[in-house]
Amino acid sequence: MTGVLVVDDDPHLLKVLKIALEANGYTVTTAADGRSALLAVTQHPLELIILDLGLPDIDGTTVIRRIRSWNRVPVLVLSARHTSDDKVEALDAGADDYLTKPFGPDELLARLRALLRRASEQHQEPVITTDSFTVDLANHRVTRDGNDVRLTPTEWNVLELLVRNPEKLITHRQLLSEVWGPAYAKDSNYLRVYMAQLRRKLEPDTGNPRHLLTEAGIGYRFQP
Incomplete structure (x- = not known):
């Protein structure tokens, strides 16, 4: 407790x-x-x-x-x-x-x-590895095929929240509130833009993502 x-x-x-x-x-x-x-x-x-x-x-x-x-x-x-x-x-x-x-x-x-x-x-900063990319949370570093992937601060914040909760459905409201603040909890257009950017940078097939998954009308899920 x-x-x-x-x-x-x-x-x-x-x-x-x-x-x-x-x-x-x-x-x-x-x-x-x-x-x-x-x-x-x-x-x-x-x-x-x-x-x-x-x-x-x-x-x-x-x-x-x-x-x-x-x-x-x-x-x-x-x-x-x-x-x-x-x-x-x-x-x-x-x-x-x-x-x-x-x-x-x-x-x-x-x-x-x-x-x-x-x-x-603060006590545990893991490295999350998929077959497409690796996220080093301690060093704020993302690599794909051995090369560094440059993310904007907002892209990093969205990705970090997802990868820290593997396989858990994160709602639009939760993502917006935690990344942009409670005042933006209904502005889902922000999410669509940044998820599209992350998929272009990290997914082998952006039209058929394997790791950054959409739950239609609800939110997103990270699948390692």
Whole structure:
């Protein structure tokens, strides 16, 4: 079970988040202020922290800095503060991501999955090999027939998400949200363009792809 600490001084929000996260398989610890949060980090095995900035005793940014002095657990900030300065300050203090209130539960869960995935990837950067091309995730390198394949940053991001989830169907919405951001979740034209480019660069037969497969109307799948 993945341990998550939720820190917020709003008891209703704490309850809602606890129910939603537990329903999705997380083990949840809650704290209503900064001191309780810092204590909880020392007492519970945690894979992720969800933290409000506006705490009653210690500012959330200070809590992040104190945690970062000895622990690298990913931190997702939740806050009603909307200015860029607040976001930059939290990120500079060591937060890994920032979600502004109000937010939807689907976006929150997607952010959590992305943070946990990145944390896991820091310990394992595999090389994925197919009969057509090889992807070296650690070195951000793609080769085909022994030659380097030049990808744009966006092409790489699309390919990386697919190859990290072999044989798993990745929906249009998930790809768009994770590569371009939630605001682009319905702009599937982006995907068609970039998938066509990737197939031209990587597939032996672009009209009959073997590795970058389309699930009509749903999404894409990487077949090793």
